[in-house]
Amino acid sequence: KKDMVEFLKTVKTIISDMEADGAEKHRQELNRARHIRDILTRWKFSGLNRKLQMKPRKWIEEETPDGKKPTKCSELQLIVKWGGDLTKLGEKQAVRLGNRLRNELYPSNKDGGILRLHSTFRHDLKIKTSDEGRVMKTAAAFAKGMLELEGDIPPILVSLVHKEKDSQHMLDPSGNKEVKKDLDKCKEMININMQKDVDYDKMTNEEREEL
DSSP states (O other), X not given: OHHHHHXXXXXXXXXXXXXXXXXXXXXXXXXXXXXXXXXXXXXXXXXXXXXXXXXXXXXXXXXXXXXXXXXXXXXXXEXXXXXXXXXXXXXXXHHHHXXXXXXXXXXXXXXXXXXXGHHHHHHHOOEEOOXXXXXXXXXXXXXXXXXXXXXXXXXXXXXHEEOOHHHHHHHOOTTOHHHHHHHXXXXXXXXXXXXXXXXXXXXXXXXXHHO
């Protein structure tokens, strides 16, 4: 929240400077800055639904007085967006998916299935997500179904969902062409499988594995 407020102040200052220098002279840049301001001021700063992201696009090497050539970012893409909210239907679907995975991996038996490992999972299970609010809430809803937890989503999100710096780097392929190539390939395979017209409940285990 603090960073967002500081960024909003900077944007407003830039808008004031461009307006003072002449709106027609800076028409395109001014329209973009106003658009950013409008996104940031549409709602109060709260929750997890807004995102400010900076992605490097071009790099250059500049030689320093001591002869070194460090790589510096010469072009930056600024992304300001409202990430949306997880709907009640989406929450229910994520919970059902967690239930389904629990039942397939740990079928109910006399030893209690996953409930026997419940205390261990509560301490050791780590769910990593991006910093998108709706994604974090989806992960928490999945954990609720997976571990048969009771209660609301926010406490589960705080205790089980993680978005460390290393996780974000893993999930965001910016500047890493090799990772992006693998990520695009995975997305393509998922998209192909998601478009298949099959009855998953009637498929054999072998057919599910192949899918």
